[in-house]
Amino acid sequence: xxxxxxxxxxxxxxxxxxxxxxxxxVAEEKLTFLLKSSPDAHVTMVSPMFREGTVELSKKGCVTLxxxxxxxSYLEGKHMxxxxxxxxxxxxxxxxxxxxxxxxxNVADNPPYCDFYMGGIxxxxxxxxxxxxxxxxxxxxxxxxxxxxNVIPENIDDLVKNLNEYRKTIKGNFEEKVEKLNEFxxxxxxx
Ligand SMILES: C[C@@]1(CC(=O)O)c2cc3[nH]c(cc4nc(cc5[nH]c(cc(n2)[C@H]1CCC(=O)O)[C@@](C)(CC(=O)O)[C@@H]5CCC(=O)O)C(CC(=O)O)=C4CCC(=O)O)c(CCC(=O)O)c3CC(=O)O
Ligand SMILES: NC(=O)C1=CN([C@@H]2O[C@H](COP(=O)(O)OP(=O)(O)OC[C@H]3O[C@@H](n4cnc5c(N)ncnc54)[C@H](O)[C@@H]3O)[C@@H](O)[C@H]2O)C=CC1
Numbered sequence: 001x002x003x004x005x006x007x008x009x010x011x012x013x014x015x016x017x018x019x020x021x022x023x024x025x026v027a028e029e030k031l032t033f034l035l036k037s038s039p040d041a042h043v044t045m046v047s048p049m050f051r052e053g054t055v056e057l058s059k060k061g062c063v064t065l066x067x068x069x070x071x072x073s074y075l076e077g078k079h080m081x082x083x084x085x086x087x088x089x090x091x092x093x094x095x096x097x098x099x100x101x102x103x104x105x106n107v108a109d110n111p112p113y114c115d116f117y118m119g120g121i122x123x124x125x126x127x128x129x130x131x132x133x134x135x136x137x138x139x140x141x142x143x144x145x146x147x148x149x150n151v152i153p154e155n156i157d158d159l160v161k162n163l164n165e166y167r168k169t170i171k172g173n174f175e176e177k178v179e180k181l182n183e184f185x186x187x188x189x190x191x
Contacts, residue, residue, distance in 0.1 A: 004134040013041035022084035023047030111135040120145030125157025
């Protein structure tokens with residue numbers, strides 16, 4: 001069976017500068033899901049044209065819109081770049097420029113030109129689950145996201161908060177703490 005070897009990490013996008021190149025449908029989709037998961041993300045968008053929905057979204061978040069065509073200089077200070085223009089040559093140029101500067105890049109319409117994929121994301125309070133199909137079926141990632149949004153109870157965050165409080169009260173060395181926390185939560189995974 002094929003296997004997904006991608007390594008998920010949970011980025012503090014508040015501390016990072018994300019650049020989205022393009023202002024069309026795909027740019028808006030990527031921005032929407034980025035802000036849904038990380039409303040405090042720092043985002044810059046560069047495109048000669050932006051959709052109205054993008055302009056509205058940008059007002060709610062920390063999003064700077066620049067009306068211009070892509071130039072290499074816009075990469076300066078950016079940690080992650082998402083290329084979504086409808087001109088394949090521009091997207092490939094962005095990929096090359098990012099590679100040359102060791103920046104993480106995602107060419108949305110072109111999986112081989114992605115260092116990372118955006119995922120389906122479920123957020124319930126402090127709990128977050130990210131889903132990837134290895135780039136094979138974004139629709140499946142979306143459906144799984146919807147499934148988990150429905151089945152994971154809203155009060156999962158209470159469990160996390162209570163355990164965080166309990167964790168602070170446990171005395172003893174590291175091993176003893178781990179044992180107590182494991183004992184306390186055993187019933188969660190027992191059939
Ligand atoms: C590889 C990847 C790269 C990247 O973009 O990061 C990628 C690539 C492509 N997407 C395409 C199409 C669609 N994308 C969606 C939706 C989402 N796409 C997302 C991620 C990813 N999309 C990455 C892989 C993720 C993984 O590993 O599973 C999600 C999860 C996250 C997000 O966008 O933030 C978000 C759902 C969010 C949610 O709902 O929670 C839908 C569904 C819909 O809109 O209903 C469709 C239409 C139906 C279809 O085609 O499946 C096409 C074809 C373009 C064409 O045909 O022209 C390509 C290019 C290709 O595959 O070659
Ligand atoms: N990964 C994904 O989820 C999907 C990817 N795609 C692909 O993504 C690409 C873009 O699709 P759409 O957003 O629907 O196109 P679109 O036509 O709505 O948007 C393209 C945007 O790129 C901008 N642009 C053009 N030249 C530019 C330049 N030199 N510098 C900066 N911005 C520039 C345009 O002004 C426009 O805002 C297509 O190639 C499509 O095949 C399409 C659907 C899903």
